[in-house]
Amino acid sequence: MRPVAWSSSYLFRWPLGISTVTSNCTDVVWPTPAGRGSPEVRICPGGVIARTPRGPGKTPPRWRRRIWQALVAVCLALVVVAGAVLVAINVGSDADPDTVAAVPSDAEAVPDAVLPDLDEPAPVLAALTGPAPDPAAVAAVLAPLLAAPALGTGLSAEVVDAATGQVLLDVDAAAPGTPASTAKLLTGLAALTTLGPGATVPTTVVAGAVPGQVVLVGGGDPTLSTTAPSLSYPGAPTVAELAGQVQTALAGVPVTSVVVDDSLFVGPLTASGWGSEDAPSTYAAPVTATAVDGARRTPGQSPRSGQPGTDAGTALAAALGAPGATVTLGTAPAGAAVLGQVRSAPVEQLVEQALTASDNLLADTLARQVALATGAEASFTGAAQAVADAVSAAGFDTTGLSLSDGSGLSGEDLVPARLLVDVLEAGADGSVPGAATLLSGLPIAGYTGTLADRADADPATEPGAVRAKTGTLSTTSALAGTVVTLDGRLLVFAVLADGTPGNVIAAEAALDAVAGALASCGC
DSSP: OOOSOOOOTTTTSTTTOOOSOOSSOEEEEOOOSTTSOOOEEEEOGGGOEEEOOOOTTOOOHHHHHHHHHHHHHHHHHHHHHHHHHHHHHHTTOOOOTTSOOOOOTTOOOOOOOOOOOOOOOOOTTHHHHSOOOOHHHHHHHHHHHHTOGGGOSEEEEEEEETTTOOEEEEESTTSEEOOGGGGHHHHHHHHHHHTOTTOOOEEEEEEOSSTTEEEEEOOSBTTOBSSSSOSSSTTOOBHHHHHHHHHHHHTTOOOOEEEEEOTTSOSOSSOTTOOTTSSSSSSOOOOOSBOSGGGBSSTTSSOBOSOHHHHHHHHHHHHTTOTTSEEEEOOOOTTOOEEEEEEOSOHHHHHHHHHHTTOHHHHHHHHHHHHHHTTOOSSHHHHHHHHHHHHHHTTOOOTTOBOSOSSSOOTTOBEEHHHHHHHHHHHHHOOSTTTHHHHHTSOBTTTSGGGTTOGGGOOSSSTTSEEEEEEEETTEEEEEEEEEOTTSOEEEEEEEEESOOSOHHHHHHHHHHHHHHHHTOOO
């Protein structure tokens, strides 16, 4: 799949804070962390954003910082003046507080603010019209970096120009490699195309077999939160909200027992290819249909529980004011009355969260939802096949694809680098509905998710130039995402490194060097 057009609206959602819906093109200089400069971007109708390439005659970064400081000073002055006017209006007033007060006709006018001149902006479609990369130049830049010993003995990679679909680098890109967590891109695509971006996942409570008993029926949403708001999943439903509905339905009947129905998911709780230490751990948990806080033992922290279902039942009992109620695993009575139900955030948001944080449990439960939606068994085996089938149904060549889970935690997973690039291209060019969410969920080098502490992957001064999904196992490291070069060209890339020596930090640094070279490339 080689696109001939692409959308860049996802490129600067965060950390820049730019709205992707604007009425007129606006040229803005944005602040960045110390040492990362202050890039210029142009915001245009439909969310088209162009990065201003650096070149002769451009204002040096130090002066851009001074310009920003001047802008801040002007804004603060305007805020102070506006505040003074509002105070003058309201002092001594008996007006209705719910009614907006009118400004007196003789109010002193505020002088027009004079903003400093900004650099001449780049063309609106600079990201499309920048110089096309030269494959030979790209290969020359990357060859010594890809040969780094830290990248092991089994490397595959591909780099593609998103504007034209031209392959700029191909190193065994069609050969299956261990994807680690970059496999989450495929699970995300499957969820978006099969379930739909707006789909939600329910968690339900029904009446039990005896008075005072309630049954928590897991629908496969691990984001259900014991705090409001959730410390790990913004927009997640809460146990308190669910308990409130149940209490209303029970009309004062005390709860004496909670049954947790996890029967929606079947088969082993861990996948083939997982290590015995993988679940529970700080990064994974047994995959069950019911969980709270992503199976975390403590909300907002990393260690996961080995009994997610029981923990969810205990949390519900506490929220119902019955902390002493017995909590057991079981099944709901047929036709039981529904006492309450909450639903997850939309699938598109769940996919973004799974990608940004590389959340294994969330990815594996999304894969189960794909299986359920397609009539497959909601097990690791059924979900993995359902994801592969969904990727194929979306129009991708899945030759060489073999999955054992939906998270990439299994060392048995195999994915060609080319497939990852093809999927990312679909997110960039809009050829697959909903796939753009994959790009908006990518971690940003030096800023978010699993790339937050890897600023070396983006040595350019402009923030947001490198966005990529990470992948890390004991002897495998991977990176797949997008890069905006200094010339304003969007590139899509994937690098899978198998057989790494076991030094994860060194392997990550070597991959970051590859991404950084692309970001800095004047190729």
